[in-house]
Amino acid sequence: SQQGEEDPQALSIQEGENATMNCSYKTSINNLQWYRQNSGRGLVHLILIRSNEREKHSGRLRVTLDTSKKSSSLLITASRAADTASYFCATDGDMRFGAGTRLTVKP
Amino acid sequence: GAVVSQHPSWVICKSGTSVKIECRSLDFQATTMFWYRQFPKQSLMLMATSNEGSKATYEQGVEKDKFLINHASLTLSTLTVTSAHPEDSSFYICSATVGSYNEQFFGPGTRLTVL
Numbered sequence: 001s002q003q004g005e006e007d008p009q010a011l012s013i014q015e016g017e018n019a020t021m022n023c024s025y026k027t028s029i030n031n032l033q034w035y036r037q038n039s040g041r042g043l044v045h046l047i048l049i050r051s052n053e054r055e056k057h058s059g060r061l062r063v064t065l066d067t068s069k070k071s072s073s074l075l076i077t078a079s080r081a082a083d084t085a086s087y088f089c090a091t092d093g094d095m096r097f098g099a100g101t102r103l104t105v106k107p
Numbered sequence: 108g109a110v111v112s113q114h115p116s117w118v119i120c121k122s123g124t125s126v127k128i129e130c131r132s133l134d135f136q137a138t139t140m141f142w143y144r145q146f147p148k149q150s151l152m153l154m155a156t157s158n159e160g161s162k163a164t165y166e167q168g169v170e171k172d173k174f175l176i177n178h179a180s181l182t183l184s185t186l187t188v189t190s191a192h193p194e195d196s197s198f199y200i201c202s203a204t205v206g207s208y209n210e211q212f213f214g215p216g217t218r219l220t221v222l
Contacts, residue, residue, distance in 0.1 A: 030208065031210075033210065040198070040216075041216065042213045042214055044213075045211070045213070048208060088151070097143075097152075100150050
């Protein structure tokens with residue numbers, strides 16, 4: 001079974017809107033990482049949040065972590081068509097992936 | 108961030124032949140590398156965990172005699188698909204972890220097509 005499970009599986013929004021996707025995991029972690037994958041390409045590392053951090057920002061990305069609920073969220077603000085991709089989370093110690101969230105940003 | 112490369116980026120081969128895919132960490136030493144397979148419109152499936160100097164740990168259902176993994180140095184791991192068949196056609200991706208927080212970086216992937 002996967003350690004990280006993303007939700008929703010698919011998300012379609014208009015350019016300029018914000019996109020929020022969630023990740024749940026099962027066991028204790030030291031850190032959680034979010035990745036983006038464009039169709040047919042490798043994964044791009046977006047952001048790493050440590051277990052003692054609650055929120056982290058990088059450009060238009062905002063990641064939160066709630067270790068009590070074993071969940072994380074990724075917020076993309078002011079989305080662009082170029083943000084269209086699949087997004088995955090993964091935790092340290094277990095490199096298995098969930099199905100990901102397929103984000104479509106319509107121009 | 109750390110850079111991981113893969114070679115080749117794509118390969119087409121005949122059924123029954125063997126194909127070797129290389130995964131290199133370019134600017135860091137990777138004690139542990141991971142191999143994934145991804146079918147169209149599906150998520151990455153972890154195939155095996157590769158540790159330098161030791162035998163790889165394969166996930167359940169992955170044939171270790173079919174997918175040979177060698178991690179001879181801290182910067183290179185290879186995956187050999189032996190006696191490839193059309194159903195082995197897939198996107199193969201490697202990754203490596205670095206640093207005390209096990210930050211994971213991925214290669215660009217290798218697309219294998221078996222005719």
